[in-house]
Amino acid sequence: MWKVSLEEDYCKGCWLCKWVCPKNVFEEGTVGKTIIQAENQCIGCQQCVIHCPDFALKVEAKE
Amino acid sequence: MSSYEHYLNKDKLPLFWCRGCGNGIVLQAILRAFAERQLDKKKIVVVTGIGCWGKADDYIDTHTFHGTHGRALAYATGIKLANPELTVVALVGDGDGATIGGNHLIHAARRNVDITTIMVNNFTYGMTGGQYSGTTPDHFLSTTSAYGHVEKPFDVSQLVVAAGAPYVSRTTTYHARQLEKYIGEALDRQNFSFVEAISQCPVHFGRSNQMAQPVETLAWIKENTISVQQSMKLTDEEKVNKFVIGNLVDREQEDYSRRYQKVQELAKRGV
Amino acid sequence: MGKISFVQGNEAIVMGAIDGGARFYAGYPITPSSEIAELASLRLPACDGIYVQMEDEISSMAAIIGASLSGMKAFTATSGPGFSLMQENLGVGLMGEVPCVIVNIQRSGPSTGMATKPAQGDVMQARWGTHGDHGIIVLCPSSVQECYELTIEAFNLSEAFRIPVVLLGDEIIGHLKEKLEVMEPEEIKIINRKQPTGPLSEYKPYDHQNGIAPLANYGGDYLLRVTGSMHDAKGHANNNPQMAENYIRHLSDKVETNKETIVITKKHGLEDAECVIVGYGCTARSALAAMETGRKRGLKIGVLQLVTLWPFPEKEVQEVLSQAKQIIVPELNLGQVVSEVKKLNQWQTQIVAVNRVDGKNIHPDEILSAIGEARHV
Numbered sequence: 001m002w003k004v005s006l007e008e009d010y011c012k013g014c015w016l017c018k019w020v021c022p023k024n025v026f027e028e029g030t031v032g033k034t035i036i037q038a039e040n041q042c043i044g045c046q047q048c049v050i051h052c053p054d055f056a057l058k059v060e061a062k063e
Numbered sequence: 064m065s066s067y068e069h070y071l072n073k074d075k076l077p078l079f080w081c082r083g084c085g086n087g088i089v090l091q092a093i094l095r096a097f098a099e100r101q102l103d104k105k106k107i108v109v110v111t112g113i114g115c116w117g118k119a120d121d122y123i124d125t126h127t128f129h130g131t132h133g134r135a136l137a138y139a140t141g142i143k144l145a146n147p148e149l150t151v152v153a154l155v156g157d158g159d160g161a162t163i164g165g166n167h168l169i170h171a172a173r174r175n176v177d178i179t180t181i182m183v184n185n186f187t188y189g190m191t192g193g194q195y196s197g198t199t200p201d202h203f204l205s206t207t208s209a210y211g212h213v214e215k216p217f218d219v220s221q222l223v224v225a226a227g228a229p230y231v232s233r234t235t236t237y238h239a240r241q242l243e244k245y246i247g248e249a250l251d252r253q254n255f256s257f258v259e260a261i262s263q264c265p266v267h268f269g270r271s272n273q274m275a276q277p278v279e280t281l282a283w284i285k286e287n288t289i290s291v292q293q294s295m296k297l298t299d300e301e302k303v304n305k306f307v308i309g310n311l312v313d314r315e316q317e318d319y320s321r322r323y324q325k326v327q328e329l330a331k332r333g334v
Numbered sequence: 335m336g337k338i339s340f341v342q343g344n345e346a347i348v349m350g351a352i353d354g355g356a357r358f359y360a361g362y363p364i365t366p367s368s369e370i371a372e373l374a375s376l377r378l379p380a381c382d383g384i385y386v387q388m389e390d391e392i393s394s395m396a397a398i399i400g401a402s403l404s405g406m407k408a409f410t411a412t413s414g415p416g417f418s419l420m421q422e423n424l425g426v427g428l429m430g431e432v433p434c435v436i437v438n439i440q441r442s443g444p445s446t447g448m449a450t451k452p453a454q455g456d457v458m459q460a461r462w463g464t465h466g467d468h469g470i471i472v473l474c475p476s477s478v479q480e481c482y483e484l485t486i487e488a489f490n491l492s493e494a495f496r497i498p499v500v501l502l503g504d505e506i507i508g509h510l511k512e513k514l515e516v517m518e519p520e521e522i523k524i525i526n527r528k529q530p531t532g533p534l535s536e537y538k539p540y541d542h543q544n545g546i547a548p549l550a551n552y553g554g555d556y557l558l559r560v561t562g563s564m565h566d567a568k569g570h571a572n573n574n575p576q577m578a579e580n581y582i583r584h585l586s587d588k589v590e591t592n593k594e595t596i597v598i599t600k601k602h603g604l605e606d607a608e609c610v611i612v613g614y615g616c617t618a619r620s621a622l623a624a625m626e627t628g629r630k631r632g633l634k635i636g637v638l639q640l641v642t643l644w645p646f647p648e649k650e651v652q653e654v655l656s657q658a659k660q661i662i663v664p665e666l667n668l669g670q671v672v673s674e675v676k677k678l679n680q681w682q683t684q685i686v687a688v689n690r691v692d693g694k695n696i697h698p699d700e701i702l703s704a705i706g707e708a709r710h711v
Contacts, residue, residue: 010076014083014265014277050095050239053087054078055071075570108552110400120561121571126552128403129561129571130396131422137393141400141408144384145358146553149404170389323384330379 001062002042008033010056017048017057067094070104072124079118081189083277085236085262086116089183092243092260093152094123096250099243107150110139110178112159115189115264119154133163136171139178147177147320150250157184161219162197168219172226172255177318179249180257184219185264193267200304204271220311223257229316230256234308236263237285245310254318261288261306336516343481343507344369344411346514347437348377350485351409353517355524356435357383358408360397362390362416365449366505367439370411391416395423398434403560405551407489411437414456415446417463424498425464426562428585431540431549433492433527435485437501439508440615442693451693452505454615457670460500461644467582469589471596472500472644476618478512484641486517490525491596495588496546502643504666506616506695530556538567542584589645598641599650603629607636609705610654610661612675614640616695617664624698633705646674655683662704664688664696 004025013032017025025042029035034056042059049057071094080086097107107125111117113132120127126149130138135153143151155161160168160182171178187205188194195205198216205212220233230252232245242260249256263269263280274280284306291309294302341349347370351359359374375385384406388394391412398408412420417438427434440456442448456463460472471491475481481503488499528548530537537556541547547567550556559569564581566572589596603625604610613621618639628635638654640647655661655675661683663672672687679685686704690696 010078012077012082016083016277016281019278019281047239050091050243051088051236052091053080053084055076055087055091105555105557106553108404118571120559124557126557127559127561127569128400128552129559129563130399131426131562134392134396134423137388137396137423138400140386140388140393141358141360141397141402142404142552143400144386144397145401145404145406145408146551149553166389167393170393174386319386323379327379327382330376333380 002039002044003060003062004036004039004042005058006034006036007056010054012054014053016051016053020047020051022047067091067098070094070097070124072122075121078122080115081266083263083265083280084115085185085260085264085281086119086183088236088239089181089242089260089262090119090122092239092246093181095243096247099247100250102150106148107152108142109152109154110135110142111154112156112164113190114156114159116154116156116183117159133159134167135159136164136167136178136180140171140174140176143176143178144320151178153178153180155180155182157182157186157198157219158188158196161217161222165197168223169226172223172228172257175227175229175255175316175318177253177320178255180255181246181249182219182257182259183262184259185262185268187264187268189264189267193271205268206271220257220259224312228257229254229312229314231311232309233259233261233306233311235261235284235288235306237281237288238308241308248313254316336518336521339514339516340511341478341514342369343475343478343503343510344439345373346478346481347411347485347501347503348373349514349516350482351435351489352377352381352383353519353522354407354486354489355526356407356409356489357381358398358401358406359384359410360386360388360394360401360408361410361412362388362394364413364416366441366508367411367413367437369508370437391419392423395420395436399423399427399430399432402432402434403552403558405553407433407493409435409437411439413439413441414443417456417459421464425466425468427498428464428468428470429562430560431496432498432560433496433549434498435488435492435501436498437503440502440504442691448693450505452616452666452695453691453693454504454617454666454670455691456502457643457667460502467586469497469586470500470644471495471497471589472502472642473598474502474614474641474643475507476615476639477507478510478514480641481507482514482516486522490523493525493527494546495592496527496549497589502615504615539569540565540581541567542588546588593645596642596645597647597650599647600639600641601636602639603636604638604654606634607657608634608659610636610638610658611701612638612640612651612654612661612663612671614643614671617666620664620696620698620701624701627698628702628705635705640671643671648678651675652678655679656681658683660684660686660705662686662688662701664701666690666696
């Protein structure tokens with residue numbers, strides 16, 4: 001199980017996380033920020049984290 | 064502490080770069096490479112120039128030097144030669160590193176001073192508003208080439224290989240894992256090591272060329288990326304505006320400082 | 335008393351640099367300064383120093399700034415065309431407050447000019463060649479001994495005030511061979527930049543409230559941030575108006591308010607002088623010869639030698655303006671120092687400019703024939 005957290009202050013709504021995610025975890029939000037819509041589908045691949053240009057995402061294993 | 068955050072100046076965030084700019088991806092890869100090697104930040108000097116990528120020093124919690132446009136490698140040469148124990152990392156853009164800085168790039172490579180040089184190549188002069196640079200691809204538009212670009216671009220990595228650098232790799236911000244790997248290799252090599260990171264500039268380059276959304280610009284980069292092996296099967300025409308990624312050269316070669324030590328020994332013996 | 339040598343001015347500069355603690359040279363050869371590069375390449379490695387030949391003068395200026403920040407006292411040498419190329423990066427040295435020494439052995443310009451001929455046409459460039467408001471220190475040797483001593487002084491001043499210092503020579507002094515008395519190491523006063531103390535996180539490389547701030551080395555425990563952009567006390571780029579105003583004023587004030595310490599002049603025969611020759615560099619030699627000849631003829635001539643050109647020795651020049659009947663300013667240019675002298679002339683003292691730009695030094699007789707002339711500049 002994976003915990004996906006978003007630092008909203010850093011997010012600029014570029015949607016790269018949504019584009020690289022293989023599991024549709026993200027969706028475009030209405031205020032120009034990304035929304036974590038399906039955290040339970042996350043497989044922990046970290047693609048969103050390493051493609052986020054703003055250090056806004058963290059994906060950590062849930063204990 | 065093995066986290067990249069150890070090297071990040073968090074109080075300067077959010078990053079000032081545009082929405083979707085690839086600079087942040089490259090910055091993260093660099094800080095991860097530092098973290099993986101548990102590098103002592105007091106022994107790292109990050110040297111930048113002018114441009115969007117040149118402002119990366121604001122966000123890095125190591126020794127830093129922010130110099131003039133195009134001259135990062137010259138400053139880095141002095142910094143490194145005076146203290147070879149330092150890990151000197153030069154961050155240059157395609158304007159900074161390959162256009163105004165072109166001469167310093169080829170000489171730093173030729174001289175083989177142990178500097179890890181990471182070039183973000185986004186085919187534009189972003190900070191000044193999207194004018195063309197020495198790497199802007201053929202036929203693409205920019206704010207100073209509204210009728211089409213009439214110059215051919217440098218293949219910067221090949222230029223650096225030809226100048227004699229013993230380690231050269233190229234990849235893109237789409238291939239972020241490979242980017243971190245190459246940056247790590249470059250840091251590990253004790254010689255002039257060059258990593259070219261092809262990156263998206265959606266707001267200037269993208270917008271001038273019908274791909275204004277970050278996803279569109281990065282998708283264009285991804286779709287036009289080929290490996291070194293694939294490129295060998297293509298004709299020159301087929302390779303135009305394709306990005307050949309991979310490790311281009313990786314060989315052992317004594318760096319300037321180690322060679323100069325021998326000069327010092329000779330001089331002291333009075334030879 | 336140290337060892338006696340018979341060397342060229344250019345060579346004496348290298349000897350002074352090394353005795354003054356320099357261990358890094360980056361440069362690009364150019365007439366008439368190339369002998370400095372050659373001797374530096376020979377002598378520096380023998381004392382664990384580094385000589386590197388950069389691809390141009392732009393990168394040479396950059397490299398010495400980098401080396402200085404890594405803790406090695408660093409210098410470069412050039413002439414007019416190269417000095418022009420160095421201007422942008424010299425600005426980084428000023429804005430970043432980085433100690434370093436730049437030697438300009440002047441030749442006839444503008445542009446390529448006459449590479450092997452002397453001139454003094456870069457005096458104003460040494461003051462204002464780089465853009466923006468700034469202070470700078472410029473020293474001018476008139477003999478081989480001064481080439482040696484002033485190079486040591488240049489390093490000391492650059493360390494004390496965290497500022498690039500220009501040693502402004504000329505082809506005549508650079509290529510002149512004269513007796514040099516090298517100082518014994520224990521006789522040489524060396525000033526080093528202050529190192530930071532106290533909590534690591536509180537280090538501010540640009541906090542000058544208690545005098546010139548300490549300058550850490552790259553690689554040390556105190557993280558050092560240096561930038562050519564306007565910055566705050568910690569070295570982070572910052573455009574705050576009040577901060578910028580204070581900082582730019584500081585860059586000028588740190589020189590202006592320390593003029594007493596910085597300015598060096600040499601006075602010859604000024605006590606009863608009716609005519610004072612204000613000379614510098616090679617023309618100071620002509621001035622001294624003219625004084626000697628003139629005195630034998632009964633003329634009351636004195637010489638004020640400007641060793642420091644910038645900050646301009648206003649006090650000393652005002653003294654001679656107020657006391658003498660006539661001031662003569664011989665220069666190998668069309669009048670760069672004389673314009674500074676004129677600015678200070680509240681006494682309507684007669685000022686005569688003797689100028690040559692033909693690639694030859696001013697003969698003492700030219701100075702003597704200007705004495706007593708009614709010509710008023």
